Amino acid sequence: MRILGISCYFHDAAAALLEHGALVAAAEEERFSRVKHDFGFPRHAIRFCLQQGRMTGADLDYVAFFEKPFVKFDRIIRTAITTAPRAHAVFRKAMTAWMLDKLWVKARIRDIVGVPDDRILFVEHHQSHAASAFYCSPFSDAAVLTVDGVGEWATATTGIGRNTQLTLDSEIRFPHSLGLLYSAFTAFLGFEVNEGEYKVMGMAPYGVPRYEDKVWRLLEVATDGAFRLNLDYFSFHYSAVKTYSSRFEDLFGPPRPPDAPFFTESSGYPSYFGPKPGNYSELAAQNQHYADVAASIQVVTEEILLRMARSLCARTNATRLCMAGGVALNSVANGRILREAPITDLYVQPAAGDSGAALGAALFVHHNVFGEPRSFVMNHAYWGATLDPDAVTQAATASGLRHTECRDDAEVVGRTVDLLIDGKVIGWAQGAFEWGPRALGNRSILADPRRGDMKDIVNTKIKFREPYRPFAPSVLMDRAADLFQLADPGRHWPARFMLLVVPVLDAARERIPAVTHVDGSARLQTVAADTNPRYHSLIHTFGEAAGVPVLLNTSFNLRGEPIVNTPAEALSTFLRSGMDALVLDRTILYKDSS
Numbered sequence: 001m002r003i004l005g006i007s008c009y010f011h012d013a014a015a016a017l018l019e020h021g022a023l024v025a026a027a028e029e030e031r032f033s034r035v036k037h038d039f040g041f042p043r044h045a046i047r048f049c050l051q052q053g054r055m056t057g058a059d060l061d062y063v064a065f066f067e068k069p070f071v072k073f074d075r076i077i078r079t080a081i082t083t084a085p086r087a088h089a090v091f092r093k094a095m096t097a098w099m100l101d102k103l104w105v106k107a108r109i110r111d112i113v114g115v116p117d118d119r120i121l122f123v124e125h126h127q128s129h130a131a132s133a134f135y136c137s138p139f140s141d142a143a144v145l146t147v148d149g150v151g152e153w154a155t156a157t158t159g160i161g162r163n164t165q166l167t168l169d170s171e172i173r174f175p176h177s178l179g180l181l182y183s184a185f186t187a188f189l190g191f192e193v194n195e196g197e198y199k200v201m202g203m204a205p206y207g208v209p210r211y212e213d214k215v216w217r218l219l220e221v222a223t224d225g226a227f228r229l230n231l232d233y234f235s236f237h238y239s240a241v242k243t244y245s246s247r248f249e250d251l252f253g254p255p256r257p258p259d260a261p262f263f264t265e266s267s268g269y270p271s272y273f274g275p276k277p278g279n280y281s282e283l284a285a286q287n288q289h290y291a292d293v294a295a296s297i298q299v300v301t302e303e304i305l306l307r308m309a310r311s312l313c314a315r316t317n318a319t320r321l322c323m324a325g326g327v328a329l330n331s332v333a334n335g336r337i338l339r340e341a342p343i344t345d346l347y348v349q350p351a352a353g354d355s356g357a358a359l360g361a362a363l364f365v366h367h368n369v370f371g372e373p374r375s376f377v378m379n380h381a382y383w384g385a386t387l388d389p390d391a392v393t394q395a396a397t398a399s400g401l402r403h404t405e406c407r408d409d410a411e412v413v414g415r416t417v418d419l420l421i422d423g424k425v426i427g428w429a430q431g432a433f434e435w436g437p438r439a440l441g442n443r444s445i446l447a448d449p450r451r452g453d454m455k456d457i458v459n460t461k462i463k464f465r466e467p468y469r470p471f472a473p474s475v476l477m478d479r480a481a482d483l484f485q486l487a488d489p490g491r492h493w494p495a496r497f498m499l500l501v502v503p504v505l506d507a508a509r510e511r512i513p514a515v516t517h518v519d520g521s522a523r524l525q526t527v528a529a530d531t532n533p534r535y536h537s538l539i540h541t542f543g544e545a546a547g548v549p550v551l552l553n554t555s556f557n558l559r560g561e562p563i564v565n566t567p568a569e570a571l572s573t574f575l576r577s578g579m580d581a582l583v584l585d586r587t588i589l590y591k592d593s594s
Ligand SMILES: [Fe+2]
Pocket: 125, 129, 148, 149, 150, 151, 325, 326, 353, 354
């Protein structure tokens, strides 16, 4: 059976193709369209998936859409009625979008993909999320927890998966939403909603949760984690432009201005911000307040998720947990759940947000609707497009830069390690691009993690990012326990996808300062030889030369742009940045100074 899964029209559109239950290809639309978080109909991603499967739309048995548009439309109408007249503006805007696109998704799929109406199925949003985690996991039985902003009505669900069957038996409904609560703070802290949530998570360790009590005032929570927001503090249910109300500001003060540089006494003032302002101490104190707010919402989010996980495991007697939905990308919370909930194993797949629901919808139809047996485990994230060899040659020639075409992987690895040891910052593109928001060694920027100044070097030369955003360590899976508090790393799936924050062992903190966050933690990625042999070999060879089998890994993109896909995009990003060398599969391009 061939099933194409599609998600779109909210954020992060994507497509995924299943053949006989195994994933053939999966990609987010933004990688092709070059529009960050592109939510439009994913025609490029669909075309890519069908090409990878060597088929056309006519060869598909089914197309599975990741939510039920009419149910969602019903929620928007009902919310508009109950919040009238305040919701007029948001209602008008929503109606325009719905009338133009969203309600007619079936016709668009039929026309663009080329499948008849009776082959197009709609799966509930949280069932798609749940399926994307459980059916990709290696577990025959597991509890399932989904948490996001909102789907049709549900904002969080719990249930259980057993072999081919997945049953969700409880839910929290809009407007009571943990994802929207976190997003309200994301906006308050000056970041874009659905984009800046991980910045809040990165800022939190610079603060102390001194406002935790105030955050708890925003909601009522039962011991099992079920909660209700006090809507007096929010406006997301009736406003198109603001997510929190004036009462929220009464509690936490004025919001942080967007684009204001963030620094505290503990982060220091990075050189790439320019000259230190005269009122540095005053600004640092202001930022400290916002870091404390970030720490407070982060800890409350973790507590709610922990309550949900504990109660779910007690109710189902499960010791394995699968999580999905945008909140499952909160890798700090995932770390706490793994350490503190009564579970032995946790699975989160790399595209835990709405893009991954495209895959979940297809898996749900295959297993839950048709009862087909399971045969697939997602143990890596490399489901996107590969580098076209001709395009690599073309980019190298067009660049006019000195370049080397290596004989084999060993030569690429050897030359790249020499550059890294020499303190160079490398653009590293190889193989298929990653599924989900994290770069996992196929579209990455790499550097030596042993140098304390490397954070500032990479930020200055490459990303111009805020200092509170930590860089991640990629570590050999079988050596991870030497450096990080993670026993038996092979069984911890979220770490393969950089979705787990764990403490760096005390003895290791000084050895890898560039990838250790201010609170001594790291969002690590464990790398296995069987799923990414060239990247594994690179880290192994670097480890032999440097003494630690770890590389600093950050995504191969410039600020505000999607991660690169093609050799031409990698070259363009390389030329517009301060990176020293660019590796495209087996071709290495050098800037003059390299
Ligand atoms: Fe979602």
